[in-house]
Amino acid sequence: MDKHTNASLWARREAAVPRGVSSLHQRFCASASNAELVDAEGTRYIDFATGIAVCNTGHSHARIVAAVKAQLDRFSHCAFQVTPYESYIELAEQLNALAPGPSPKKTIFLSTGAEALENAVKIARAHTGRRGLITFQGGYHGRTLLTMAMTGKVAPYKARFGPMPADIHHVRFPIPYHGFSDDDALAALQATFAASIEATAVAAIVIEPVLGEGGFYIASPRFLQSLRALCDQHGILLVVDEVQSGFARTGRMFATEYAGIEPDLMTVAKALAGGFPLSGVIGKAAIMDAPDPGGLGGTYAGSPLGCVAGLEVLKIIAEERLCERSLQIGALIKARLAALQSQGMRSIGEVRGLGAMVAMELVKGGDAAQPDAALAKAIVMAAAERQLLLLSCGLRSNVIRFLPPLTASDATIEAGLDRLERVLRSVAA
Numbered sequence: 001m002d003k004h005t006n007a008s009l010w011a012r013r014e015a016a017v018p019r020g021v022s023s024l025h026q027r028f029c030a031s032a033s034n035a036e037l038v039d040a041e042g043t044r045y046i047d048f049a050t051g052i053a054v055c056n057t058g059h060s061h062a063r064i065v066a067a068v069k070a071q072l073d074r075f076s077h078c079a080f081q082v083t084p085y086e087s088y089i090e091l092a093e094q095l096n097a098l099a100p101g102p103s104p105k106k107t108i109f110l111s112t113g114a115e116a117l118e119n120a121v122k123i124a125r126a127h128t129g130r131r132g133l134i135t136f137q138g139g140y141h142g143r144t145l146l147t148m149a150m151t152g153k154v155a156p157y158k159a160r161f162g163p164m165p166a167d168i169h170h171v172r173f174p175i176p177y178h179g180f181s182d183d184d185a186l187a188a189l190q191a192t193f194a195a196s197i198e199a200t201a202v203a204a205i206v207i208e209p210v211l212g213e214g215g216f217y218i219a220s221p222r223f224l225q226s227l228r229a230l231c232d233q234h235g236i237l238l239v240v241d242e243v244q245s246g247f248a249r250t251g252r253m254f255a256t257e258y259a260g261i262e263p264d265l266m267t268v269a270k271a272l273a274g275g276f277p278l279s280g281v282i283g284k285a286a287i288m289d290a291p292d293p294g295g296l297g298g299t300y301a302g303s304p305l306g307c308v309a310g311l312e313v314l315k316i317i318a319e320e321r322l323c324e325r326s327l328q329i330g331a332l333i334k335a336r337l338a339a340l341q342s343q344g345m346r347s348i349g350e351v352r353g354l355g356a357m358v359a360m361e362l363v364k365g366g367d368a369a370q371p372d373a374a375l376a377k378a379i380v381m382a383a384a385e386r387q388l389l390l391l392s393c394g395l396r397s398n399v400i401r402f403l404p405p406l407t408a409s410d411a412t413i414e415a416g417l418d419r420l421e422r423v424l425r426s427v428a429a
Contacts, residue, residue, distance in 0.1 A: 005040060024391070025389070027040075028040040032060060033058070033059050034412075035412045036412075043387060045387045046389070046416040048391075049389045049391045050404065050405050052270070053403045056271035056313075057274045058406075058408070067309060074304075078304070080297070080302045085304055087308050088109060088304070090311060091107075105284060106285045108288070108297075109279070110279045112142070112279050113141075113142055113267065115142075116268065117146075117147045117267050118146055118147060121204065124204040124264075126290040128235065130200075131201070132197045132202040133168045134168075134189070135169075135171075135205075136171055137171070138152050140208070140211075141206065141243075143157065146165050149168045150206060169196050172188050173185065174217075182220055182226065200234065206241060207238075209224065209255040210244070210354055210357055212244035213393050213394075214395055216357060224240075225259055231264070238263050238265075243267055246272070248325075249326060249356060249357045249406070250356075251327040264283060264284055265281055265284075273313060274309050275309070276309040277306060322406040327356075329355070329413055330354070333353070333417065336421070338351055347363065347372060348361075348362065349361045349362065359393075359399050359401050360400045361394070362375045362376050362379070375428060380400070382427055386423060391403065
């Protein structure tokens, strides 16, 4: 057997890689460009997953590739904590200017989203002198021990990995489709203060403005504004996790902008560097300066390859008008899914999204109380057979999420939706 076929590569993977590292598809990427991925056997796929919201600027954007190649000719690593370099500073300056709110900002760069959340917690605790954290059910913040504890979903992220760090409290996220309103969530917060941890012991409330792994539920502007006011009332820091929702994915540079609030700290990663490992914490300067010198950092934190890629990503978003393009793509997807709903496809319970961060929630018989996780899995698998790559998500595992590159053409988006519609008509009702 050819050792480079999908089947033979899968056999090698099973022998060499632990089962805890799951792979959604038994198809191996050989190359990718913009919105298309080619597997080891030459089959071409339209990619509506983009490496889990990483390639907003498309796979292997020529400008990003050129910037990284030029940086490789200069140096690949020297550690910012030893001998700093200009690209780190320049990218921090640009993000400080782009972050919501009028306060002066500072930025630290790291490698992964989880690392960004870990450091946001360190900064919040150093600034407030408090230890408690409040996060939300369905929220996803990473796979380290602390960020697993912050994550509001047990399987597969937390099962069998306990005990978890203490002083972390979860509150239900407002989801009107499930009968839980903004007011219900705010009341649950007050109940947490009364029953679990006093407000004066809470360092930070951490929230995704759009739940990522949790199902693409959107925190309303009113809810985020209420959180801002609550945090101000009690001296709590508001940490907004924009790891999946940032960098034009929602039609704004950051989803927080829809609420018109200023976070104290904001975490970023994924699409920041167009496929290169880079994350960051952006925050109010006085808060960011709370840790002592040497208290923050990491050997690979703020890689020069990631920093030059990040600088190019910001140029591409501006020059190719990707915020505007995100809104156009999102409108295309939502219109097609709404049309299927209107044609009597009752398994599509709700279509929602900001910009090109769109979700389709699957239920039985149109009933929001009956999630259909089996259908979601069947759609993802059947779509791959039709050369369309999709991802599922959700606390109940019944949501299909759409994350196409923002550089994809209308023709590519429509072609992907045509494939999806054929799948839905064959497996859904």
